[in-house]
Amino acid sequence: MALNKPYLDVPGTTIFDAEQSRKGYHLNQFCMSLMKAENRARFKADERKYLDEWPMSEDQKQAVLARDLNRCIALGGNIYFLAKIGATDGRSFQQMAGSMTGMSEEEYRNMMISGGRSAEGNRYVGEDGDAQAHRQPQGAAGRKG
Amino acid sequence: MARITASVYTSHVPAIGAAIDQGKTAEPYWVPLFKGYEYSKQWMQENKPDVIFLVYNDHATAFSLELIPTFAIGTAAEFQVADEGYGPRPVPKVIGHPELASHIAQSVIQDDFDLTIVNKMDVDHGLTVPLSLMCGQPQAWPCPVIPFAVNVVQYPVPSGRRCFMLGQAIRRAIESYDEPLKVQIWGTGGMSHQLQGPRAGLINAEWDNKFLDRLIAEPAALSQVPHIEYVREAGSEGIELVMWLIARGAMADIAGGKPPVLKHRFFHVPASNTAVGHLILENTQ
Numbered sequence: 001m002a003l004n005k006p007y008l009d010v011p012g013t014t015i016f017d018a019e020q021s022r023k024g025y026h027l028n029q030f031c032m033s034l035m036k037a038e039n040r041a042r043f044k045a046d047e048r049k050y051l052d053e054w055p056m057s058e059d060q061k062q063a064v065l066a067r068d069l070n071r072c073i074a075l076g077g078n079i080y081f082l083a084k085i086g087a088t089d090g091r092s093f094q095q096m097a098g099s100m101t102g103m104s105e106e107e108y109r110n111m112m113i114s115g116g117r118s119a120e121g122n123r124y125v126g127e128d129g130d131a132q133a134h135r136q137p138q139g140a141a142g143r144k145g
Numbered sequence: 146m147a148r149i150t151a152s153v154y155t156s157h158v159p160a161i162g163a164a165i166d167q168g169k170t171a172e173p174y175w176v177p178l179f180k181g182y183e184y185s186k187q188w189m190q191e192n193k194p195d196v197i198f199l200v201y202n203d204h205a206t207a208f209s210l211e212l213i214p215t216f217a218i219g220t221a222a223e224f225q226v227a228d229e230g231y232g233p234r235p236v237p238k239v240i241g242h243p244e245l246a247s248h249i250a251q252s253v254i255q256d257d258f259d260l261t262i263v264n265k266m267d268v269d270h271g272l273t274v275p276l277s278l279m280c281g282q283p284q285a286w287p288c289p290v291i292p293f294a295v296n297v298v299q300y301p302v303p304s305g306r307r308c309f310m311l312g313q314a315i316r317r318a319i320e321s322y323d324e325p326l327k328v329q330i331w332g333t334g335g336m337s338h339q340l341q342g343p344r345a346g347l348i349n350a351e352w353d354n355k356f357l358d359r360l361i362a363e364p365a366a367l368s369q370v371p372h373i374e375y376v377r378e379a380g381s382e383g384i385e386l387v388m389w390l391i392a393r394g395a396m397a398d399i400a401g402g403k404p405p406v407l408k409h410r411f412f413h414v415p416a417s418n419t420a421v422g423h424l425i426l427e428n429t430q
Contacts, residue, residue, distance in 0.1 A: 006373045007300075012344030013381050017300040025210055032209040035230060070342060079341040079382075080205040080298055087230025093159060094417045097345040108346060112415040113174075116337075116348025123377045131344035138343065 009124050012131035016078040024076020027064070030054045031081040040088045070100050102137020147245070147322040150194060152392040152405070153185075153331040154360070154424040155278055157201060159270040160417035162234055165277050178421060181411035182278045188408060188425060189279045189287070195326040196242045197290045198249075198315065200391045201271035201333045202297045204229070207263075213299050214261035216311065218253075219268075219292035220246040227267035236273050236282075242289035245322055249291070252318035258311050268292055275333045278423075297334065297385050301372065305387045309368035312394020319395070332392030334385030336412075337378070338419035347380040348420050354412060356386060357422055361407055364393045382419075397428045405429070 007015040014020065021028075030051065033039045043050040051061045063071035064085065072082050079096075086096040098108030111117060121129025130138055161178065164170055170179045206227045208214065224239040250262050272292055280287055296302055303311075312330070319328050336353040339345050356379075359367040368390050375384040398404045405426035413421045 006371075007376050010344070010376055010381075012342040013339065013376070014342055015300050015376065015381060016298065021210060021299050028205070028210050032205065035206075035228065040230075073341055078205070078298060081210075084205070084230050092417070093340065097340045097418050100342055100345050102343070111346055112348075112418060115350065115414055116418075116420070117339075117344065117346040119347060119349045119352070119378060122344055122347065131342075131347070133343075136343050 011122055011125045011127070011129065011133065014073050020076050021078070022076070024060075024078065026054050026056045027060045027072065027075060027077050028081035030056060030064075031077070031084040034084040034088050043088060067099070069096060101139065102141045103139030104141075107139040147319050147324060147326040147328055149316060149319055149330055149395055149397070149428060150327045151192065151329050151408075151425060151427040152396055153275070153279065153329060154389050154392060154422065155275050155331070155333055156335055156416065156419060156421040156423070157271045157274040157333045158416040158419045158421065159229070159274065161421075162270050162274040162277055163231075165282065166235055178413050178416055181413055181421070181423060184409050185279055185423065185425060186281055192427075193287050194329040195288055196245055196328045197288060198293060198319070198328055198330045199272055199275065199290050199333070200293045200295060200331060200388045201275070202385060202388065203294045204269055204271060205298060206269035207266045207294070208296075210299075213296055214263075214294070215296045215303055216258065217261040217263045217266075217294040218246055218250050219263050219266050219294070220250060221264050221266065224266055224268045224292060226273060227269045229269050234270065234273055236277060237285045239268055239272065239276075239286060239292065240289045242291055245319075245326065245328075246291045248322050249315060249318040252321060253311070253314045256314040256317065258314055263294075266292065266294075271333060275331055293391075295388050295391070297388070302384055302387060304372065305368040305370055305390050308387045308390040309364065309394040312391040313399055315391070316395040316400060330392045330395045332389035334388050335379070335383055336386060336420040336422040337380050337383045339380030340382050340418055344380070346418060348414055349378050349380070349383075350412070350414055350420060352378040353420050353422055357410065357412065357424060360389060360393055360424065361426070364390065364399070368394070393426075396426060403429045
């Protein structure tokens with residue numbers, strides 16, 4: 001019998017379950033290695049070379065090089081692990097979270113100061129809230145063109 | 146015999162720790178947040194426990210994907226403050242209480258909760274930020290702390306119901322310890338927040354406040370709320386709130402005693418990406 005996964009219809013959200021964890025094992029363990037200062041230095045000196053020491057997929061490596069956190073998460077990454085890349089880059093958690101919305105840092109910060117993103121329209125896929133797929137990217141980036 | 150005197154509930158946002166460590170607490174962004182903890186620091190000085198049993202979660206710091214314990218109790222004599230990638234927080238190391246922690250481990254496992262026993266573990270902001278909020282910036286923390294780490298990183302995390310029952314087992318364990326220690330139990334994490342994907346930044350103040358109401362008044366019913374409601378209403382990381390049910394389950398009224406006294410309640414949005422909630426509940430003698 002299949003596992004019950006009631007969380008697959010939450011828009012803009014990937015739940016890090018056992019299946020994602022299996023997919024992302026080496027990606028997340030690479031992130032974990034950045035907890036050591038010497039590894040951070042080696043990664044920064046030659047990112048591609050450092051990544052090639054890990055049995056990650058090419059897609060995962062490209063997502064890391066591009067700092068595309070949404071893609072990293074789709075490929076099994078977990079935000080608490082991916083945060084180690086952000087720390088290596090000297091970025092705050094708010095900058096990292098904001099980068100996944102398409103909003104600029106200022107737009108995201110202002111949204112939080114104004115009370116954060118509303119749950120209205122963002123509970124189920126198919127509603128019309130700002131986290132829904134058809135409304136990406138958000139902020140000024142989504143208004144261009 | 147040892148007894149639980151009070152429970153404390155608070156969010157443990159890392160940016161709060163950074164604001165304290167970097168002397169930014171007087172900045173306009175942070176003033177309202179720290180104002181909400183002024184009473185708590187005073188209360189803490191007047192109600193110093195002998196031990197704090199601190200329920201928190203590790204954020205891919207001590208536990209990578211190599212090992213993912215659902216419930217882990219720290220039985221070591223001391224715990225170092227972790228380097229989470231920005232250097233360790235400049236806060237005192239955490240002194241444990243190996244005797245009480247080992248006693249609780251044995252009792253709770255015999256009570257059908259399969260804890261992982263940890264004798265070496267660095268502790269991250271999940272544990273140190275609540276200590277900073279409640280104790281300020283002392284040279285040493287006011288008492289020994291037993292770290293109790295809950296997996297909320299890889300789904301499924303333990304259910305609210307399971308956490309609430311575990312709190313009851315922890316209470317039985319503490320009350321069967323011979324030494325007359327005053328123990329506080331803290332539940333940390335939350336409130337609503339989501340750190341990932343296009344839905345990052347989700348805050349649900351209405352749901353959070355209802356959670357606080359129900360945690361005080363009808364915790365048994367609250368413990369029945371399924372995971373999916375936390376995710377949908379309070380964001381993927383809002384699920385940390387199940388940890389508050391461990392602390393609440395350890396209070397006297399759950400075992401037939403008197404209802405606790407609400408000493409303090411505070412709610413504020415935002416701290417970085419997160420809604421901050423805080424309660425102090427005291428058991429009456």
